[in-house]
Amino acid sequence: MLTKEHCKTALQERLLALAGTSLDEASASDKYAALASLVRDYIGQRWVDTTRRYDDQRQKQVYYFSMEFLPGRLLDTNLSNLGIRDVWREALAELDIDYTELLSAEHDAGLGNGGLGRLAACFLDSLAALGLPGHGCGIRYTYGLFEQAIVDGVQVEKPDSWLKDLNIWEYRKTGKAVLVEFAPPLGIVKAVPYDIPVIGFDNRTVNTLRLWSAEVRDEFCVNYSSLGPEDYRKLLEYKNGVEAISQILYPDDRYEEGRQLRLVQEYFLVSAGLKSIIRHIKRKQGSDLRRLADQIAVHINDTHPALAIPELMRILMDEEGLGWDEAWDITIHTISYTNHTVLPEALEKWPVGQLQSLLPRIYEIIHEINERFCAELWQRYPGDWDRIAAMAVIADGFVKMAHLAVAGSYSVNGVAALHSDILKNDLLNLFYQHAPQKFNNKTNGITHRRWLLTANPGLAGLITGTIGPTWLHRPDHLTELLPFATSTTFQQKLAAVKQDRKEALAKFIFDRYHLALDTRSLFDIQVKRIHAYKRQLLNALRIMDLYRLLKDNPQLDILPRTFIFAGKAAPGYYLAKKVIQLIVTLAKQINSDTAIQDKLKVIFLENYNVSLAELIIPAADISEQISTAGKEASGTGNMKFMMNGAVTVGTLDGANVEIREAVGDENIVIFGLTAEEVAACYQTGRCNPLTVYNQNERIRHCVNQLIDGSLPVIGDEFKPLYDYLLHPGGAFLELQDFAAYLEAQERLDRLFRNDRARWQVATTNIAHSGRFSSDRTVTEYADAIWHIRPSESPASLI
Structure with missing residues (x-):
């Protein structure tokens, strides 16, 4: 039983051990680090016990692959989930420590940007709270998207160096590093995992968010004394190229170099994650991977991790010696896919040449997937070239990642009823006609x-x-x-x-x-x-x-x-x-x-x-x-x-x-x-904003303010917004919905x-x-898609 007196004594002792300072001299950051390190102590045994329980029970586990996770600050949540927040708040108050100020010393993890990453974090929270065996797999970005400032009225981007101070919640697991292989000049990259515990609320479950960091292989860090000037230049170029993989979230896709780095990141994530998972399965459950789909579920959060499909095929064929048909059967029963968008620009596609040069073996596998998939379509729809071209994984010089994700998975879900209907009836309609059993809806939730x-x-x-x-x-x-x-x-x-x-x-x-x-x-x-x-x-x-x-x-x-x-x-x-x-x-x-x-x-x-x-x-x-x-x-x-x-x-x-x-x-x-009316507007072209502008005086007055000098700006700063609103394409129908x-x-x-x-x-x-709690959403995923069950008895979850 944790008491206030024990808390006060433990904090002062930990301050002395970590910062070499007394309570009176300690900064808010010192106090935060001391308390967080004590919380780590409370977590450790539960974490070990959870992993052992999963292995001993040979439980099927889900691995949630996402380019983003936005967990937010963890100290308060972890204290709450452990059931010790109140006693610690009281102890800190008696030590004259402002709990809110202490919490604010923690940096938000720069691991995501918006709803996609926050959803992934909510899902991890619910998995642990429900006692379900499920883990996250992402990238440990050194810098987040950016730190936003408004300077002279405009957005300015500054580096989000969230890791400049110690991230006390992560555990570097050097011994579990894996190697990820790219074509030269990048070559072989070392992927080092950093594990963050995900604590279940009021239970004994602690799952894992594993984040991968790209590092230079050890053999490139020796014998510096024998290197000449040209060797050093090449070494630095290689080192900088490798470390860039996990440096920044969302490289700028306006540039070819940014798009290339994004593709490298996506493969780095799935290759490192899958290799780690397969290694664990083989160590704990034996080398026969023919039952892999009964042992794990791999979920890809949007198209960013869709390269998991050809990478799992590569591992099963090239490293495990399975034939194509057997490897494909395992893959399509292991991987499930959530689509998060209906915007065409957000549906990833990669130039064939780019994939060929960076990941030649992966491209070979994708090409073969496409050939076999198109042959399957031909058997079912003979002579329907338009349908086959529209559904192909590779078309018009691009690899279409959403098509790859649908073809190579056993479940495709939207994230709201309306969204799932749009996928089935419009965006992915041909795929739905072909394999309706794959499609389902799982409305999002929040913790x-x-x-x-x-x-x-x-x-x-x-x-x-x-x-x-x-x-x-x-x-x-x-x-x-x-x-x-x-x-x-x-x-x-x-x-x-x-x-x-x-x-x-x-x-x-x-x-x-x-x-x-x-x-x-x-x-x-x-x-x-x-x-x-x-x-x-x-x-x-x-x-x-x-x-x-x-x-x-x-x-x-x-x-x-x-x-x-x-x-x-x-x-x-x-x-x-x-x-x-x-x-x-x-x-x-x-x-x-x-x-x-x-x-x-x-x-x-x-x-x-x-x-x-x-x-x-x-x-x-x-x-x-x-x-x-x-x-x-x-x-x-x-x-x-x-x-x-x-x-x-x-x-x-x-x-x-x-x-x-x-x-x-x-x-x-x-x-x-409504969505139907919006679709009709776009299809018929009848929703011309100029018509609304000319007919509605209030709208006309507002839009004109963008260019008539009403706003305190110099020149035509907002002419682009004026042009956007009146463009015959209708923009996003702002004027049609204004009244x-x-x-x-x-x-x-x-x-x-x-x-x-x-x-x-x-x-x-x-x-x-409560209907929109991620507990409900995750339960639906667990029952209908992943087929996983709680590892703890119901009594321990209530």
């Missing part, structure tokens, strides 16, 4: 342990005090809140929790940006990756319209609103960076205008990451989920906001459709064209004027959010 229990402890405490603690293990039990949706007492307590979170966010904003916010205003929030289809620009146009109305009539009866944005634009995404510049320009103009009587504030928060999201999301009154219908595969931000009692305004896109099904039309504000969006905002205004109705809607959303 309620981070996005409610950790991010919003006040709300978590209110829920537990109202319905008891069973929801922590069974998030579907959150529906027990429904009878309290109309309770005045509960509504008052919920309002107090929301106000507390708004004040915390407002304090952060004032301390960081020196902007004072009215915490009684509506916090209207859109935080996500900046992309045209997510339509931050539509939101900005609405703000421009509202500001004009206030300028014309400062006494206009509106509820004061604070608009909060955050998110990164890819360095080469010019239009997205222009949208950021527009939002920052509006903030500068509006926040300094005393004539509107503080009824409107706008702010763009820099460097959006998991930790900032944990501060922002619990403070939201309104959740903006306004992507063009049919373009967002699922979304998970929408789930995080609803779980924290925000009201969603959104299109019928992604998981918004299922959120509406869960909460009912009266508890979500839906607007805009409906304004009407939706009027509905929101009416809702928030009625306190009882507002908090009833908020409570209803929280109550139904």
Whole structure:
């Protein structure tokens, strides 16, 4: 039994051992490192026991391959999952240590960018919490995507050197390194694993996130004294080339060199991961790999790890001596694939020449896969050349990674009901016709342990005090809140929790940006990756319209609103960076205008990451989920906001459709064209934005502000946005949905004027959010795709 006294003594002793300092002299970073190292001690035996249990029980295990993982800070989560957070908080308080300040000393891991990486982290959390044998496989990037700063109104990218200080959660496993082979000049690369424990909530399970780092082989680090100048030059070039593999997340694809590095990274990940897995299987369960599909499941998170298919074939044939047919049968029963996008530019394809030169053996295998797959299609659809050409893995000089992923896997799933229907009926329709049994839906989910229990402890405490603690293990039990949706007492307590979170966010904003916010205003929030289809620009146009109305009539009866944005634009995404510049320009103009009587504030928060999201999301009154219908595969931000009692305004896109099904039309504000109507617009070409522009004066006024000198910028800074909005292609239908969006905002205004109705809607959303827990999602994957089962008895999981 851990006591406060034991905690206080242990911390001071560990400080002395690690930092050579006393408690009085220690920095916040010293205290964080000391506490985190103690938590590592608590984890170790559970981790060893879990691995032994999996091996002894010969349990089938799943390996989740992803180019991104976004775990966020781990100290608070790990303490909570171990069940010792409260005793440590009390002990630290008695030592006069600010727990929040201590937590902030931890860097967010720079291992991902957005929803893809955060989803992967949620899945790992749920796998461990459910006692399921499942692990992550990724790359240990030295630098994250980038650290975002806003300088003179525009996004500036700085290196995200998240590993500049010790990452106390990782364990370097030099003895488990493997070699990955590329064609010269890169040649053979050493892949060294760094393991991070993934701790199950309130159980004995500790799974593993294994991250691979590229290093020069040992034989290149000896006999330096015998090298001449030319040898040193070649050595340095080779060393720099090897280490570049795991240096940065998402090399810039505007350049050939960046695209080449991305391909190298993808193969490095799958080759290192699969070799490590096969080695473990052979060591623990014998050398016969014919039952591999009964022993492991390999899941590829989007197309980035799709080279796992030819790489597994190569290992089985070249290293294990199996024939093609046997190796193919094993492969297609081992690998499953999740598609995350309907955007054509996000469906990877690689030039044949690039794959041939970098990975000649892998290309040979892909070519043979294509030949055999096309022959199979010919047998089934003789003479239908158009169908075969459309489904080919290699076509028009490119290897199509989504086609490879579908052809070489036994399961293909979308991540929301609407998205999966689009895959089956449109994007991958020919593949669905050919093999309908492969296709299924698994709607995304989020871990309620981070996005409610950790991010919003006040709300978590209110829920537990109202319905008891069973929801922590069974998030579907959150529906027990429904009878309290109309309770005045509960509504008052919920309002107090929301106000507390708004004040915390407002304090952060004032301390960081020196902007004072009215915490009684509506916090209207859109935080996500900046992309045209997510339509931050539509939101900005609405703000421009509202500001004009206030300028014309400062006494206009509106509820004061604070608009909060955050998110990164890819360095080469010019239009997205222009949208950021527009939002920052509006903030500068509006926040300094005393004539509107503080009824409107706008702010763009820099460097959006998991930790900032944990501060922002619990403070939201309104959740903006306004992507063009049919373009967002699922979304998970929408789930995080609803779980924290925000009201969603959104299109019928992604998981918004299922959120509406869960909460009912009266508890979500839906607007805009449907996915079918959007598709018809694009197909017929009838949705010309110029028509809408010419017919709607409010729209025309907003769009014209981009070029008429209304905004405080020099020259034609926003002419590209003006041209984009009026392009005959229709952009992402911002103007077509504008009037409906304004009407939706009027509905929101009416809702928030009625306190009882507002908090009833908020409570209803929280109550139904358990449906969108990643525990539900992962259970569906485990049962229907991976066929894995918990290694712990149910009693140990409750």
